[in-house]
Amino acid sequence: MTIAEEHITEERSELLARLGLDGQNKASMGRVLATGSIAEATERADGTMEATIRIKEDEVCWEPAILVLPHGGDLELTVINDDKNTHACLLPSNGDQKFLWLVNHSRGKATIRLDGPGYYWYSSPGGNDEGRGLTAAIVVQGEVPPEARLDRPTQPRS
Amino acid sequence: MTVEYVDAGEAINHSALSSMARIAPAVTNDIDSERLLKARSESQNWLTYYGAYDGQRYSLLDQINAGNVSKLSPAWIFQAGQSGQMAATSTYAFEACPLVVDGVMYVTGWDGWFWALDAVTGKELWRYKHAVPFDVSLCCSNVNRGCAVAKGKVFFVTPNAQLLALDATNGDVVWQKTIGDVRAGESASIAPTVIKDTLITGSAGGEFGVRGHIDCWDLETGEQRWRTYTVPKPGEPGSETWPDDGEAWQRGGGNHWVTGTYDPELNLYYAGTGNPAPDFDGGVREGDNLYTDSVVAMDVDTGEIKWHYQFTPHDLWDYDSTMEMTLFERDGKKLLGHFDKNGYFFVLDRTNGELQHVTPFVDRIDWGVITRDGKVTPRKYPDKEGEPVHFYPGPAGAKEWTHAAYSQKTELFYVPVADVGATATRRRREFKEGIPYWGAGVQVDIDNMAGSVSAFDTYGEEKWRWRIDYPMAASVLATAGDLVFAGTPTGEFVALDARTGEKLWEFQCGSGHHSSPSTYSVDGKQYVVVPVGWGGWLEGIVPGLLGQGHGSAVIAFALPD
Numbered sequence: 001m002t003i004a005e006e007h008i009t010e011e012r013s014e015l016l017a018r019l020g021l022d023g024q025n026k027a028s029m030g031r032v033l034a035t036g037s038i039a040e041a042t043e044r045a046d047g048t049m050e051a052t053i054r055i056k057e058d059e060v061c062w063e064p065a066i067l068v069l070p071h072g073g074d075l076e077l078t079v080i081n082d083d084k085n086t087h088a089c090l091l092p093s094n095g096d097q098k099f100l101w102l103v104n105h106s107r108g109k110a111t112i113r114l115d116g117p118g119y120y121w122y123s124s125p126g127g128n129d130e131g132r133g134l135t136a137a138i139v140v141q142g143e144v145p146p147e148a149r150l151d152r153p154t155q156p157r158s
Numbered sequence: 159m160t161v162e163y164v165d166a167g168e169a170i171n172h173s174a175l176s177s178m179a180r181i182a183p184a185v186t187n188d189i190d191s192e193r194l195l196k197a198r199s200e201s202q203n204w205l206t207y208y209g210a211y212d213g214q215r216y217s218l219l220d221q222i223n224a225g226n227v228s229k230l231s232p233a234w235i236f237q238a239g240q241s242g243q244m245a246a247t248s249t250y251a252f253e254a255c256p257l258v259v260d261g262v263m264y265v266t267g268w269d270g271w272f273w274a275l276d277a278v279t280g281k282e283l284w285r286y287k288h289a290v291p292f293d294v295s296l297c298c299s300n301v302n303r304g305c306a307v308a309k310g311k312v313f314f315v316t317p318n319a320q321l322l323a324l325d326a327t328n329g330d331v332v333w334q335k336t337i338g339d340v341r342a343g344e345s346a347s348i349a350p351t352v353i354k355d356t357l358i359t360g361s362a363g364g365e366f367g368v369r370g371h372i373d374c375w376d377l378e379t380g381e382q383r384w385r386t387y388t389v390p391k392p393g394e395p396g397s398e399t400w401p402d403d404g405e406a407w408q409r410g411g412g413n414h415w416v417t418g419t420y421d422p423e424l425n426l427y428y429a430g431t432g433n434p435a436p437d438f439d440g441g442v443r444e445g446d447n448l449y450t451d452s453v454v455a456m457d458v459d460t461g462e463i464k465w466h467y468q469f470t471p472h473d474l475w476d477y478d479s480t481m482e483m484t485l486f487e488r489d490g491k492k493l494l495g496h497f498d499k500n501g502y503f504f505v506l507d508r509t510n511g512e513l514q515h516v517t518p519f520v521d522r523i524d525w526g527v528i529t530r531d532g533k534v535t536p537r538k539y540p541d542k543e544g545e546p547v548h549f550y551p552g553p554a555g556a557k558e559w560t561h562a563a564y565s566q567k568t569e570l571f572y573v574p575v576a577d578v579g580a581t582a583t584r585r586r587r588e589f590k591e592g593i594p595y596w597g598a599g600v601q602v603d604i605d606n607m608a609g610s611v612s613a614f615d616t617y618g619e620e621k622w623r624w625r626i627d628y629p630m631a632a633s634v635l636a637t638a639g640d641l642v643f644a645g646t647p648t649g650e651f652v653a654l655d656a657r658t659g660e661k662l663w664e665f666q667c668g669s670g671h672h673s674s675p676s677t678y679s680v681d682g683k684q685y686v687v688v689p690v691g692w693g694g695w696l697e698g699i700v701p702g703l704l705g706q707g708h709g710s711a712v713i714a715f716a717l718p719d
Binding site: 112115158 | 173337387589
């Protein structure tokens with residue numbers, strides 16, 4: 001998995017930094033949603049995917065902030081808390097959400113299944129994390145199966 | 159020095175951190191087509207969406223009756239709750255009709271959620287929560303109307319257009335199919351219907367310019383048996399009602415997003431279809447636009463449309479006709495009754511679609527006139543760019559998707575009526591997949607509105623009316639106890655005398671009603687159950703109550719022991 005800075009224009013990146021919206025407790029009290037790093041999950045030969053998400057010390061946000069999957073399916077996540085506070089992880093998954101306690105400096109695993117395409121929020125539902133400070137997204141790319149598509153010519157998209 | 163991480167282990171199911179049993183009795187194992195054909199005779203259960211294939215929403219139970227309903231009180235409350243992600247926090251609502259099988263209740267909610275409950279105590283037996291993308295195009299709102307049960311399984315659809323078969327004892331997935339294209343703006347909200355060894359579903363997404371379809375699936379494997387589009391391609395029957403040199407048919411709407419009814423003798427499934435797209439700009443889709451705003455009678459084995467009747471040709475007011483097609487008999491004749499959003503009550507011969515008569519069922523109708531023999535004359539519609547046009551009923555119709563009931567005992571229909579207008583201003587736009595395709599700006603009146611539960615005989619003559627200050631936004635239920643149950647937008651759940659309309663009982667449920675109550679009995683005790691949770695497409699239905707609290711509970715009522 002490679003983590004890259006968010007694919008945004010330099011102008012926008014500079015503006016976020018100048019306004020203090022790209023980190024904790026600057027202009028706002030937390031990092032503005034969906035700013036931060038982006039990473040792509042790694043796909044194994046059998047089609048399952050893997051990735052790591054972590055909470056860095058005193059940043060109160062997930063790294064990466066946006067995890068991108070090439071398609072729907074099973075994802076094996078390594079979840080790391082590098083912070084000196086306790087957090088948790090409540091992840092979307094078909095059937096039931098997946099929950100993991102994350103005491104200080106801990107590391108766990110989660111296997112989730114998502115249909116895609118679309119983006120899914122996840123968060124840390126611990127009492128001290130309420131609010132949106134530890135909210136991030138998993139984005140599933142791709143199209144629905146060919147047999148589920150409408151019988152019509154290709155249509156314009158925005 | 160490297161410090162080893164504390165081992166946090168494997169993530170667990172969120173439901174593991176709850177008190178639920180995680181197992182339910184295997185009550186659906188013996189449900190097959192024979193039992194479903196006779197569903198009404200199993201009056202202790204509510205086996206299908208409408209309680210029976212005929213769509214009457216009528217129960218033979220009479221323990222709770224006009225003489226004792228004043229003693230009705232809550233037996234239990236299930237708080238559906240919310241946690242984690244929600245596809246649209248402002249528009250979620252309960253719109254489901256609970257099914258009950260031998261003491262187990264199955265309820266669906268927003269966001270792909272499903273619960274199995276103990277029907278006597280309300281305790282959660284198991285839950286299933288499908289992950290739904292935050293950005294899926296929802297048409298309209300984050301809702302689901304219910305499930306089907308058979309052969310040890312329960313079946314339901316999710317907002318991101320998945321059809322799931324779950325093990326009825328524990329909620330585990332048995333099979334799953336993608337039934338629509340979320341990138342094209344398709345979604346799903348219909349309660350599936352089990353007929354014979356198949357399952358019938360329909361698509362949602364008419365406001366996004368999709369091409370509506372009805373699908374049939376193998377009950378055991380999920381393999382597709384047939385798909386029938388409700389907007390024909392060039393050259394297919396009905397295509398002459400669309401522009402022959404354009405692309406309108408590709409984006410025509412006509413979605414089937416409310417469960418149909420079924421006549422086993424005729425082997426016909428009666429499917430209501432939604433509005434044409436774009437909703438209000440008829441200039442890009444000249445013609446009658448079949449089979450939108452219609453009932454299509456389909457051969458269950460092949461999906462072939464045997465006949466159709468269009469309630470609003472060339473709709474310019476967003477008058478879907480998806481709501482129930484109630485089957486009943488009169489003087490030995492097989493008939494179909496339909497209260498349309500356009501404000502008129504239609505009765506058809508269901509063997510061939512021949513119109514019997516049409517009558518208005520709401521006070522204010524000025525979009526157009528339909529004569530008793532079915533001649534349609536439009537009067538007011540948004541045909542000039544930028545020019546506001548006010549009309550009654552508004553786009554939620556004189557009755558939205560919510561259902562009427564028909565009592566075999568009184569031979570009356572009971573209808574939740576909405577009397578509110580709207581102003582539409584045509585604004586043409588280009589079509590793009592996944593973007594709303596209305597062709598107008600619309601404002602529904604937020605004052606000067608009314609509603610009622612109204613009783614009509616089968617010829618359309620009004621017999622009584624129970625009035626309220628707001629448009630009704632929930633289904634009604636009729637029982638052999640001479641009762642009609644209905645929920646109001648302001649939270650009251652009421653029991654009316656089926657013969658006079660007199661209010662005999664009410665309970666304030668704490669949130670507005672926008673779903674379908676059902677009734678059942680366990681060990682000889684009758685219950686009435688209603689999901690409560692205000693939300694959904696309220697800006698179209700009752701915008702004057704957009705600011706009401708939401709809530710989300712399932713409440714069961716019974717008489718004291």
